[in-house]
Amino acid sequence: MAREGGQQHKTARKTSEEDSPPESAPSEAASERKEKLDDDVDAILDDIDEVLESNAEEFVRGFVQKGGE
Amino acid sequence: MTVRRIMGTETEFGISVLGTPSANPMLASSQVVNAYASTSARSRRARWDFEEENPLRDARGFDLSRSAADPSQLTDEDVGLANLILTNGARLYVDHAHPEFSTPECTNPRDVVRWDKAGEQIIVTAANAVRIPDQNPIVLYKNNTDNKGASYGAHENYLMKRSTPFPDIVRHITPFFVSRQVICGAGRVGIGQDGQTSGFQISQRADFFEVEVGLETTLKRPIVNTRDEPHADPEKYRRLHVIIGDANLAEISTYLKVGTTSLVLAMIEDRALTADLAIDNPVSELHKVSHDPTLKHLVSLRDGRSMSALDLQECYLEQARDYVDAHLGADADKQTRDVLDRWESVLSRLRTDPVSCRRELDWVAKLALLESYRERDGLEWDDPKLRLIDLQYADLRPDKGLYQRLVARGSIDRLLTDDEVTRAVSEPPVDTRAYFRGRCLAQYPDRIAAASWDSVIFDLPGRDSLQRIPTMEPTRGTRHHVGELLDRCSTAEDLFEAITS
Numbered sequence: 001m002a003r004e005g006g007q008q009h010k011t012a013r014k015t016s017e018e019d020s021p022p023e024s025a026p027s028e029a030a031s032e033r034k035e036k037l038d039d040d041v042d043a044i045l046d047d048i049d050e051v052l053e054s055n056a057e058e059f060v061r062g063f064v065q066k067g068g069e
Numbered sequence: 070m071t072v073r074r075i076m077g078t079e080t081e082f083g084i085s086v087l088g089t090p091s092a093n094p095m096l097a098s099s100q101v102v103n104a105y106a107s108t109s110a111r112s113r114r115a116r117w118d119f120e121e122e123n124p125l126r127d128a129r130g131f132d133l134s135r136s137a138a139d140p141s142q143l144t145d146e147d148v149g150l151a152n153l154i155l156t157n158g159a160r161l162y163v164d165h166a167h168p169e170f171s172t173p174e175c176t177n178p179r180d181v182v183r184w185d186k187a188g189e190q191i192i193v194t195a196a197n198a199v200r201i202p203d204q205n206p207i208v209l210y211k212n213n214t215d216n217k218g219a220s221y222g223a224h225e226n227y228l229m230k231r232s233t234p235f236p237d238i239v240r241h242i243t244p245f246f247v248s249r250q251v252i253c254g255a256g257r258v259g260i261g262q263d264g265q266t267s268g269f270q271i272s273q274r275a276d277f278f279e280v281e282v283g284l285e286t287t288l289k290r291p292i293v294n295t296r297d298e299p300h301a302d303p304e305k306y307r308r309l310h311v312i313i314g315d316a317n318l319a320e321i322s323t324y325l326k327v328g329t330t331s332l333v334l335a336m337i338e339d340r341a342l343t344a345d346l347a348i349d350n351p352v353s354e355l356h357k358v359s360h361d362p363t364l365k366h367l368v369s370l371r372d373g374r375s376m377s378a379l380d381l382q383e384c385y386l387e388q389a390r391d392y393v394d395a396h397l398g399a400d401a402d403k404q405t406r407d408v409l410d411r412w413e414s415v416l417s418r419l420r421t422d423p424v425s426c427r428r429e430l431d432w433v434a435k436l437a438l439l440e441s442y443r444e445r446d447g448l449e450w451d452d453p454k455l456r457l458i459d460l461q462y463a464d465l466r467p468d469k470g471l472y473q474r475l476v477a478r479g480s481i482d483r484l485l486t487d488d489e490v491t492r493a494v495s496e497p498p499v500d501t502r503a504y505f506r507g508r509c510l511a512q513y514p515d516r517i518a519a520a521s522w523d524s525v526i527f528d529l530p531g532r533d534s535l536q537r538i539p540t541m542e543p544t545r546g547t548r549h550h551v552g553e554l555l556d557r558c559s560t561a562e563d564l565f566e567a568i569t570s
Binding site for chain 2 (some may be wrong): 010040041043044045047048051052053056057060061062063064065066067068069
């Protein structure tokens with residue numbers, strides 16, 4: 001039954017939290033993937049830095065809305 | 070049972086006049102909507118026809134008296150604020166202090182995303198067309214709060230069978246609405262209605278919900294809204310007006326939001342939901358799920374069990390998958406299968422590797438960006454820069470909006486091509502009554518006096534009174550029904566003759 005399925009997931013996760021598996025050394029492929037991810041993140045932040053409004057505090061304070069709906 | 074039904078979205082956009090916090094938002098909203106009207110060469114502007122509107126009709130079976138209603142609930146009074154009907158079948162107007170875009174009626178989730186995205190393009194074009202001397206540019210945001218206590222909505226509408234008892238809808242949709250934010254939350258920096266407690270939460274809207282069921286949309290907001298105004302034959306249909314969703318920018322977030330909701334409603338209509346997932350305290354659990362981006366919070370059910378939001382969503386997914394397999398098997402349409410597959414994929418990755426959903430889901434994309442900034446710049450959650458990133462994610466300007474920047478650099482997955490969205494700016498869906506409305510407005514602009522979801526009103530030469538063509542059936546007036554007729558009738562008089570003779 002679907003209803004029990006939900007509970008099984010919960011139990012399964014609890015068990016895995018209790019006896020957490022030993023940390024395995026990251027494989028070469030995984031560390032390469034992480035490096036690539038870090039490069040991507042740097043590139044994203046550089047891109048976003050360029051467009052972020054300059055005075056964050058003032059800009060955020062100035063955004064005042066009336067309720068809607 | 071499929072993801073298909075008549076549905077659509079309504080978005081109220083945040084609005085500001087750059088560097089002018091004191092600007093009047095009603096005036097700015099009117100300027101935006103009127104500017105859009107001025108971009109088309111039409112000499113006549115069709116009015117919105119309010120004849121069939123009943124904003125005080127309650128799905129539980131009674132009408133709220135007008136004197137007992139809050140003035141903000143009287144949405145059927147034409148207060149002279151700008152109000153346009155567009156050739157794509159959509160409505161663009163001023164609702165209180167925000168410009169609002171309602172998509173035309175669509176039949177499937179992908180089309181809802183398409184016309185929802187067209188709405189963003191329309192509102193940006195409108196803001197760019199405002200030319201007021203000595204006034205700074207108007208900027209629009211697709212978000213739901215100013216983090217100072219105000220919230221504005223992004224509503225969804227689903228046409229349902231009238232025969233489905235409303236209490237069944239409330240019972241089965243409430244646990245779904247409490248948990249679906251893990252998929253379609255837009256992410257928010259700040260906790261509480263005024264956002265003053267520091268931290269990140271999954272949903273923009275969750276903290277503004279205070280009751281389980283009710284008619285209001287602006288005060289004491291309910292998880293299930295009871296407005297019962299089908300804009301269609303009320304014997305046959307009800308419209309579920311959903312006010313609990315966040316305004317999504319990511320196409321896949323919107324697609325899954327409406328796709329999964331439509332599937333769950335289909336199971337409710339077919340009485341196919343067997344699991345009882347009733348939640349003990351839905352309002353407080355809604356807040357707690359939103360406040361836990363680790364997705365570990367356990368929701369207490371009335372029968373004593375506790376389940377995470379992901380467990381609850383999986384329970385709905387499994388039932389939907391079983392139901393579709395049992396009733397349709399290999400005959401299930403492509404989009405229904407696609408929604409089920411993506412739903413399953415996103416849920417399983419949210420469990421094991423949530424950040425892998427950052428190309429698909431708004432809250433994950435936003436959180437990943439915020440965490441990168443926190444790591445690089447050593448920022449705490451109360452840092453104004455993180456609040457700025459939250460706000461600017463929703464900025465609709467292509468050069469400034471952070472979501473727009475992520476899309477431009479290929480960091481977000483899309484469902485649609487730019488061309489599909491651009492065509493939806495002017496063209497209606499072909500498979501609902503929006504087709505008839507949109508084509509009439511495009512083809513006979515000077516002969517349409519007014520229109521609404523359920524009517525088109527003609528002002529014809531040689532006739533003293535206006536002629537109203539009701540369009541009460543949302544599945545009629547499609548290209549299949551009237552495409553050839555509209556191709557054939559070069560004037561509104563010809564069309565009216567052909568329809569009424």
